[in-house]
Amino acid sequence: DEFDLHICCMGAGYVGGPTMAVIAAKCPKVRVCVVDLSQKQIDAWNSPDLPIYEPGLPEVVAQCLGKNLFFSTDIDAEIKKADIVFISVNTPTKTMGIGAGRAANVKNCELCARKIAEVSESDKIVVEKSTVPVRTAQAVRRVLDCNERGLKFQVLSNPEFLAEGTAIPDLMSPDRVLIGGVQTPEGIAAAEKLAGVYANWVPREQILTTNLWSSELSKLVANAFLAQRVSSINSISALCEATGANVSEVSRCVGMDDRIGKRFLNSSIGFGGSCFQKDILNLVYLCETYGLQECADYWNQVILMNNYQKKRFSEKMVSSMFNTVTGKKIAILGFAFKKDTGDVRETPSMFVVRDLVMEQAKVHVYDPQVKREDMWVEMNYTCNLSEETHPGVEAAVTTSTSAYDACDGAHALAVLTEWDEFKELDYQKIYQKMAKPAFVFDGRNILDHEALRKIGFEVHAIGKPDPNKFSDL
Numbered sequence: 001d002e003f004d005l006h007i008c009c010m011g012a013g014y015v016g017g018p019t020m021a022v023i024a025a026k027c028p029k030v031r032v033c034v035v036d037l038s039q040k041q042i043d044a045w046n047s048p049d050l051p052i053y054e055p056g057l058p059e060v061v062a063q064c065l066g067k068n069l070f071f072s073t074d075i076d077a078e079i080k081k082a083d084i085v086f087i088s089v090n091t092p093t094k095t096m097g098i099g100a101g102r103a104a105n106v107k108n109c110e111l112c113a114r115k116i117a118e119v120s121e122s123d124k125i126v127v128e129k130s131t132v133p134v135r136t137a138q139a140v141r142r143v144l145d146c147n148e149r150g151l152k153f154q155v156l157s158n159p160e161f162l163a164e165g166t167a168i169p170d171l172m173s174p175d176r177v178l179i180g181g182v183q184t185p186e187g188i189a190a191a192e193k194l195a196g197v198y199a200n201w202v203p204r205e206q207i208l209t210t211n212l213w214s215s216e217l218s219k220l221v222a223n224a225f226l227a228q229r230v231s232s233i234n235s236i237s238a239l240c241e242a243t244g245a246n247v248s249e250v251s252r253c254v255g256m257d258d259r260i261g262k263r264f265l266n267s268s269i270g271f272g273g274s275c276f277q278k279d280i281l282n283l284v285y286l287c288e289t290y291g292l293q294e295c296a297d298y299w300n301q302v303i304l305m306n307n308y309q310k311k312r313f314s315e316k317m318v319s320s321m322f323n324t325v326t327g328k329k330i331a332i333l334g335f336a337f338k339k340d341t342g343d344v345r346e347t348p349s350m351f352v353v354r355d356l357v358m359e360q361a362k363v364h365v366y367d368p369q370v371k372r373e374d375m376w377v378e379m380n381y382t383c384n385l386s387e388e389t390h391p392g393v394e395a396a397v398t399t400s401t402s403a404y405d406a407c408d409g410a411h412a413l414a415v416l417t418e419w420d421e422f423k424e425l426d427y428q429k430i431y432q433k434m435a436k437p438a439f440v441f442d443g444r445n446i447l448d449h450e451a452l453r454k455i456g457f458e459v460h461a462i463g464k465p466d467p468n469k470f471s472d473l
């Protein structure tokens with residue numbers, strides 16, 4: 001056919017979909033097909049209503065779909081055709097068995113390797129895109145080597161560094177592309193072939209090649225360092241609230257030292273998302289496996305601090321509202337784990353909703369991109385909270401179609417996702433329709449607290465001095 005190279009990607013999720021769409025957009029001579037077990041997921045990619053919300057993604061998909069970008073459930077046929085097969089399947093934290101609650105489940109990766117070994121009719125390069133425990137490539141290679149046709153597979157590690165919400169710009173101009181491979185002539189040639197794909201738009205000096213284990217480990221380390229910055233500043237937010245210091249001022253001051261850097265130093269209710277906690281737990285478990293308990297404890301503290309921050313927030317809500325929220329309407333603005341995504345995996349908002357529901361509040365949630373169904377799937381999976389485990393719980397949580405509806409008659413509103421639209425709301429209008437005293441809990445420090453206080457709100461924010469508590473600000 002008219003293509004120079006055929007790529008198949010197993011897994012059409014938050015990573016596989018956007019990553020392959022950008023490869024297709026940047027490499028017109030490469031044919032890219034993303035395959036998945038889920039027919040529903042593939043149908044959505046082939047429709048105008050994509051399965052994930054990501055700014056800029058619909059345009060990139062529309063540009064390539066049906067030309068050199070395809071989505072299919074015909075996994076066997078697409079693997080057969082491919083020169084390069086990416087494995088971009090989910091690797092969630094194990095929920096049972098050995099390492100439950102910490103180890104990453106690599107079952108899906110192994111199943112992909114077995115499928116490739118079973119159906120391939122020619123040599124291929126197999127690329128681990130999923131985030132995996134260090135040394136997973138060894139397992140993938142051994143499974144592939146068991147193929148019955150004597151085929152030769154090269155295994156590469158090519159972890160993905162995109163962030164949800166900015167996936168398209170991150171993919172279009174990545175800080176770096178990392179490719180790990182075995183340091184043999186065949187391994188080096190395979191890495192070179194993959195580097196050649198990225199070189200269509202990424203400058204060569206930003207394409208790093210390393211050994212397999214450095215590449216696998218670097219992804220875990222990158223996420224652990226990012227999450228550590230969030231937990232570090234969050235620990236300081238608690239100290240700010242106790243002393244009258246202002247965490248935004250501290251963060252700005254500290255971040256202007258370019259050895260430290262400004263980014264990822266915002267205090268909040270805590271980090272969420274499918275990766276930070278999972279990848280740190282994965283790192284912690286690896287350290288333990290190698291007998292490095294002190295290293296495991298060190299990184300585990302990042303998670304404990306995050307749990308503390310989430311708990312501290314819901315406790316503050318209850319204590320501020322006269323130690324009871326029973327029967328009170330509370331508006332939750334934002335359920336996604338951050339702005340510009342509909343992803344709710346491990347969202348901190350869920351833990352606040354759970355705590356308020358347990359206090360028998362009437363919770364009204366508004367999020368511009370989250371579907372009620374997805375909210376309950378995640379609440380059930382992560383918090384074991386569902387109609388089945390807690391009869392009546394679905395009735396205690398209303399999903400509103402606007403922020404104004406959610407706030408109408410509420411005793412408090414809590415901003416839990418930093419959506420830009422929450423900065424633009426008419427708070428005067430909201431105040432008039434709320435019960436008094438009207439409380440605002442800003443879990444992302446995005447609102448103008450002075451202006452809100454002037455309207456009459458009682459405002460609580462993260463790491464900000466409370467003017468009622470400190471007269472000497």
Ligand code: NAI
Pocket residue numbers: 010011012013014015016035036037038041088089090091108111112129130131132160161162163164274275
């Ligand atoms: P996801 O859950 O959105 O997508 C995974 C997809 O793989 C699902 O659609 C699932 O049906 C499919 N799948 C599972 N087993 C399969 C199999 N045997 N054959 C074919 N398809 C199969 O997961 P997501 O978020 O895309 O993550 C994928 C990997 O990338 C994970 O290892 C994650 O840690 C990593 N990652 C995720 C990032 C993110 O922001 N979500 C960023 C960087 C890495």
